[in-house]
Amino acid sequence: MAPPHIPGEPGSERLAPAGRTSRFLKWSAPVLGALLVLILGFVLMMSIAEVFVLSQLSKIALLLGIMVLSVSLMIWIQARVHLAENRQEATEESLHLLSDALIQARRDLAQHRESEQALRDADRSKDEFLATLCHELRNPLAAIDHAGELLLDLDDDQEQREWAVRIIRNQTRQLALLIEDLLDLSRISKGTLTLSLxxxxxxxxxxxxxxxxxxxxxxxxxxxxxxxxxxxxxxxxxxxxxxxxxxxxxxxxxxxxxxxxxxxxxxxxxxxxxxxxxxxxxxxxxxxxxxxxxxxxxxxxxxxxxxxxxxxxxxxxxxxxxxxxxxxxxxxxxxxxxxxxxxxxxxxxAPPAHLSTQNHPGIPAELPQLLIVDDNRPMVEALRLLLQREGHEVRVARSGRDALQAIGLQRPDVILLDLELPDTDGIELAQVLRSSDHSTPPPIIALTGSGRPTDLDALQQAGILALLQKPVRIQELRETLDRIFRERAGTH
Structure with missing residues (x-):
């Protein structure tokens, strides 16, 4: 059965004249046959004198001949009607198919135009996004560069020095937030964003x-x-x-x-x-x-x-x-x-049962001693100074070998471990520390600046308790340390 046609679409017209002719022939054939039979009956009933002088046998032959001719004519008419109907149906089916093809072609063309427009819009959005991204990156970098130049030229102007430092800090944070947003969108789209609830x-x-x-x-x-x-x-x-x-x-x-x-x-x-x-x-x-x-x-x-x-x-x-x-x-x-x-x-x-970390044996009375394992000297030195101002005792190791030596000399309370060290992988180093230390290994917090997905199962199996993105925010590090010692206290 052909699908319904939309009014006004191409091919919706029917073969009206051909249809009327076929219907007329189809219904006229039985009528014509009935008329012929009546005529034959009338002829048979006529007297011999009124028609022709024929013998009884001739009249029967004539009657049979006329009947055969009538039946043949009726069969021929029915065959022609049937053939005409078949041709009409085939023609209408062809027109239906052609109409459907034209309608589908029109829809495909409209969809193609919509897709083409969507691609143009997406391309324009991409260009606008890249242009805006360059703007968003260049402005903070320019401010940081100018503030750095100002710091180099300043002597004892404390007010301008504080202003320049504040500019660098604010713009750096803005850059970090921007990069983190972009990375998070990528993680969410790939299904790799995990929550630490x-x-x-x-x-x-x-x-x-x-x-x-x-x-x-x-x-x-x-x-x-x-x-x-x-x-x-x-x-x-x-x-x-x-x-x-x-x-x-x-x-x-x-x-x-x-x-x-x-x-x-x-x-x-x-x-x-x-x-x-x-x-x-x-x-x-x-x-x-x-x-x-x-x-x-x-x-x-x-x-x-x-x-x-x-x-x-x-x-x-x-x-x-x-x-x-x-x-x-x-x-x-x-x-x-x-x-x-x-x-x-x-x-x-509901509020947790324990709302305070006070008097828990697993939480150190003093700020924990930290070991930073990272080869990025500027970042490490800045982080070390910030943590020392917080009151932490901080040591630094530049490689996996240095980290093993530092831990052998003095065991830290917490290790801040970069996952991409020059001589080893951070996860492998964490596994070594976990297997080589006969006592309870110190908590390990992983640091990463990579935008690639991180295998969280591998981190957990290596004994890494948390993952922080660079640049490390001091408030986030405080909360992570507090959570780690809170959880460790709850296991005693």
Missing amino acids: HPASLPQLLQSAVDAARSFLEDAKQTVVFQLSDEPMWVEIDPARMQQVLINLLSNACRYSDPGKSITIAATPRLSEVVLSVRDQGIGIDSTLMPRIFGMFVRGEAARNRSPSGLGIGLRLVKLIITRHGGTIVARSQGIGHGSEFEIRLPRI
Whole structure:
């Protein structure tokens, strides 16, 4: 059965004249036969004198001849009608197929044009993305380079020295966040992003995120107003990832708000979830953009005019991370000029049994002694100085061989181990340390600057308890150390 035809499409016309002729012949044949039989009967009933002087046998022969002729004529007419119907059906079927082919060709052409347009749009988005990425990378690098030149020329101007150092710190953090966002998008698309879930108090997490975003909040002259419930609000999250989410939202609020405006962070517990919102008094979101606000490379014209910076990937990453936590996020805005709000809902959990690490035998009374195993001299020296200012005793090893010698001389409390050493693989070195040490081996925190996926099972089998991305954030390292000793204390 041929598929239905769309009115107005090619080939929807029927062979109306041929159809009427066939139907006329089909119905006229029996009528003609009946008429012939009546005529023959009439002739038979006529007297011999009225027609011809024929014998009885001749009349019978004549009658049979006429009947044979009539039947033959009827058979011939039926055959012609049947043949005409077959030809009509074949013709209509051919027209149906041709019509379907034309319709499909038209649809394929439309799809081809849509695909071609989508490819052009994707190519344009890619070009815009690469251009914006170059802009986002060059600006901080230029600021860092200029601040470095200024530091070299300064003598005793402490104020300008602090300003230059602050510029370098802020721009470096901006670069690190940008690279981390790009890597996370790649990990999520490949399914390699893993979460290290732990119970966390939401107010503490919010305060930590605001502290981490303090530099660009101050640069934008923005203030943060907290509206938090007094009830306990505990969630099971990856603290580093959730802080990344909050920093992205705070960064957008700063970027698209005028100086002196406030950003409101509110959190309210519900029966089975915690509702967190970040509201700003910025330019708002156009209603036409709202359905696509969490898409890749999406930026409205108002946002482009307001701030040419930004890759348009932050909100996409925010949604993906929240979804991986089992939560939801929605955006709200009354339109351009009315600010925006992002509301996050996360599953709520009961407060942990132990809320403090005090008096646990597994947690050292003093700050742990650290051994950094890494061959990147500038990074290691800067990290060593920062950790020493925190109060840690820090030693450094440049290779796997140096690390084994340093551990043999004095056993550290924690090892910060680069996974890509010049003389060995970091995982292999961790396995050696685990097998060669007859006592409990020191906790190992892996460091990596690679964007390639990391085999987390291999890390766990080697005794590595955590993985941190370079550049290492001091706050993240503090939280990781606290978590490791908290967990080790719980095993005693």
